[in-house]
Amino acid sequence: MTTTRELRSMAGEEPITMLTAYDAPTAEVVDEAGIDVILVGDSMGNAVMGYESTLPVTVADVQRRTESVVRATEDALVVADMPFLSFGVDEADSIENAGTMLKEAGADAVKLESGPHTVELTRRLTELGIPVMAHLGLTPQHVNQLGGYTRQGTEQDAAEEIIEGAKAHADAGAFSLVLEHVPANLAGAVTEAIDVPTIGIGAGPDTDGQVLVITDVLGLDDWSPPFSRQFGDVRSEMENAVADYRDAVEDGSFPAAEHSHVEESLDDLY
Numbered sequence: 001m002t003t004t005r006e007l008r009s010m011a012g013e014e015p016i017t018m019l020t021a022y023d024a025p026t027a028e029v030v031d032e033a034g035i036d037v038i039l040v041g042d043s044m045g046n047a048v049m050g051y052e053s054t055l056p057v058t059v060a061d062v063q064r065r066t067e068s069v070v071r072a073t074e075d076a077l078v079v080a081d082m083p084f085l086s087f088g089v090d091e092a093d094s095i096e097n098a099g100t101m102l103k104e105a106g107a108d109a110v111k112l113e114s115g116p117h118t119v120e121l122t123r124r125l126t127e128l129g130i131p132v133m134a135h136l137g138l139t140p141q142h143v144n145q146l147g148g149y150t151r152q153g154t155e156q157d158a159a160e161e162i163i164e165g166a167k168a169h170a171d172a173g174a175f176s177l178v179l180e181h182v183p184a185n186l187a188g189a190v191t192e193a194i195d196v197p198t199i200g201i202g203a204g205p206d207t208d209g210q211v212l213v214i215t216d217v218l219g220l221d222d223w224s225p226p227f228s229r230q231f232g233d234v235r236s237e238m239e240n241a242v243a244d245y246r247d248a249v250e251d252g253s254f255p256a257a258e259h260s261h262v263e264e265s266l267d268d269l270y
């Protein structure tokens with residue numbers, strides 16, 4: 001079982017692998033492949049729930065899916081993502097929602113899309129025993145302020161703000177930090193500046209680990225972000241399987257005798 005402490009010790013020693021998963025069978029595959037961290041990301045909103053953004057995802061959505069992932073995971077660290085407005089509005093509510101992910105759903109840690117408003121909350125959650133993964137750079141819950149899913153930290157001031165934010169969250173006790181869609185040299189500088197592991201997505205090779213969204217990796221969607229890579233073509237596999245099933249039902253070849261049971265002991269039923 002990977003722990004947050006082990007993850008910290010991997011930084012700079014061996015690359016950390018992280019993927020999202022939102023259901024038990026996928027988590028089982030990811031875990032059995034030896035991926036270090038499974039993130040039950042609020043990316044489920046776009047990836048599997050059919051929303052345009054992550055904003056409609058609720059605590060109950062993440063809780064239920066985290067429960068499924070936890071049931072199927074033996075080794076990976078399971079991190080539950082805190083959905084939009086489930087944290088940062090009121091401290092007691094934030095703690096209760098984050099606590100739910102550990103107490104009820106069985107996650108090992110939570111992830112917060114971070115900013116100046118999450119430094120004290122990170123400290124408080126950590127003090128209470130809720131490990132926090134921070135997340136800087138592109139934070140999709142801010143899409144309405146950012147004006148799209150654009151690269152962050154490209155201007156000097158913004159880059160320095162991200163470095164300062166990373167230091168503040170590491171000082172507040174975050175056990176790791178996701179850096180999303182930032183220049184590779186900025187991600188490298190953040191990784192140098194803090195002593196907790198950085199995990200990049202669209203942040204180049206100089207972080208301690210990498211994370212991608214599972215549906216992108218599998219090739220389940222027609223589209224994936226330019227910084228991602230489709231390592232499979234599961235959509236074609238699904239299309240073929242579904243079309244084969246349809247054809248087999250339509251031409252009468254399914255169900256065959258081996259898929260059926262005739263109970264000889266039944267009396268004549270007609």
Ligand code: KIV
Nearest residue numbers: 020041042043081178
């Ligand atoms: O929700 C998510 O999947 C994420 C990753 C992209 C890091 O936040």
